[in-house]
Amino acid sequence: MFDKNAIINLNKPTGMSSFLAVKKVSRILGVKKAGHMGTLDPYGTGVLLVGVNKGTKLFDEYLKKTKTYVAVFHFGYETDTLDSEGKIINEEDKIITKEQILMSLKKFIGKQNQMPPLFSAKKINGQKSCDIARKGGVVELKPKEIEIYELKLLREFGDNNFQFKITCSSGTYIRSLCRDMAYNFGTYGTMLSIIRTKCGVFSIEDSSTLEDLANGKINYLEV
Numbered sequence: 001m002f003d004k005n006a007i008i009n010l011n012k013p014t015g016m017s018s019f020l021a022v023k024k025v026s027r028i029l030g031v032k033k034a035g036h037m038g039t040l041d042p043y044g045t046g047v048l049l050v051g052v053n054k055g056t057k058l059f060d061e062y063l064k065k066t067k068t069y070v071a072v073f074h075f076g077y078e079t080d081t082l083d084s085e086g087k088i089i090n091e092e093d094k095i096i097t098k099e100q101i102l103m104s105l106k107k108f109i110g111k112q113n114q115m116p117p118l119f120s121a122k123k124i125n126g127q128k129s130c131d132i133a134r135k136g137g138v139v140e141l142k143p144k145e146i147e148i149y150e151l152k153l154l155r156e157f158g159d160n161n162f163q164f165k166i167t168c169s170s171g172t173y174i175r176s177l178c179r180d181m182a183y184n185f186g187t188y189g190t191m192l193s194i195i196r197t198k199c200g201v202f203s204i205e206d207s208s209t210l211e212d213l214a215n216g217k218i219n220y221l222e223v
Contacts, residue, residue, distance in 0.1 A: 002029035005054035006220040007062065011207035012040055012048040021210075025050050028213045037062040038170065038199065043085060046196035046204050055223050065200030066149065068167045071191055073178040075160040078188035082117045082175035092187040098156050104184055105151050108177065113143040117175050146172040161192070 008029075012021045018039045026034040035056045037049040046069075049062050075096045079086030118141070150167035157163070166174060175191045182189025197204045208219040 002031055002052065002218070004052075004220070004222050006052055006222045007037070007055050007058065007202075008050040008052060008213075009202045009207045009219045009221070010048045010050050010213075011204060011209045012045055013210065014043050014045045017042045018048055021048055022050055024210055025052070025213060028210065029218075035059060038065075038067070040196055041083070041194065043083065044194040044196065046194075047199045047202055047207055048196070049199055049202060058223060062200060064170045066167060066169060066198075067172070067196060067200075068150075068165065068198035069174050069194055069196050070154065070163065070165055071174050071178070071194040072161060072163050073181065073189055074192050075162075075182050075185060075187050075189045077190055078179065078182070079190050080118065082179050082189075083191045084193075086190075090188045094185070094187045096160050096162075096185050096187065098153070098162075100185060101153050101156075101162055104181065105153065107184065108151050108181060109148050111145060111147045114146045114173060114176050114180070115143045116141050116173050117179075144171055148172065148177070151177075167198075 008025060010021060010025060012018065018036045022034050022036050026032070029052060031052045033054075033056050034050055034052045037051060037059055040046065040048045051058055051062075076092060076094065077088050078090040080089050147169040148166065149169070150165065152165040154163040154165055166177065168174075174194055178189040178191045195204070202221075206219050208217055212218070
């Protein structure tokens with residue numbers, strides 16, 4: 001049993017919700033109190049901070065930390081979820097060049113109002129936006145001020161596929177950034193993959209997988 005009051009730096013696997021990841025951490029470590037500090041989409045991987053025991057009281061503090069991601073954007077179509085899990089709702093046969101990308105980056109750096117994705121964990125009158133949308137309900141989203149501190153093109157591969165490094169404020173939706181960049185080019189965009197590489201002082205290089213936790217290799221900050 002893990003009896004420390006701590007924040008676990010978990011490297012969440014793809015295909016698993018943040019909620020399920022917390023449950024697995026709780027079961028592996030034998031703790032009764034555990035909670036994550038900032039949702040990471042099910043298909044996303046990387047740093048998911050999990051507070052255990054009295055570490056759960058630091059939720060608000062760590063939820064607001066700066067985060068860094070590496071994500072792949074595809075320009076040319078848009079899904080209802082803005083990621084590869086959704087249904088294609090818009091398409092545009094247009095090639096975006098590396099030069100266009102590089103010339104546009106500065107436009108998306110700084111404070112800006114961002115509209116959250118329709119399918120997200122954003123709460124609307126106590127319900128998740130994604131749950132309302134899946135039931136066919138009307139979702140009335142409002143833009144939120146976020147800030148992009150760094151937006152860097154890492155590489156281009158294939159037609160209209162680009163990998164970016166993004167450092168941003170808490171509350172930023174990388175899927176929405178992909179959508180907004182695509183609209184700037186007069187086309188559509190969908191995020192194909194995302195890795196959270198850093199959250200505050202915690203980095204993916206120092207994280208623990210679920211397998212690590214099961215083997216007693218626990219990367220954590222005692223609080």
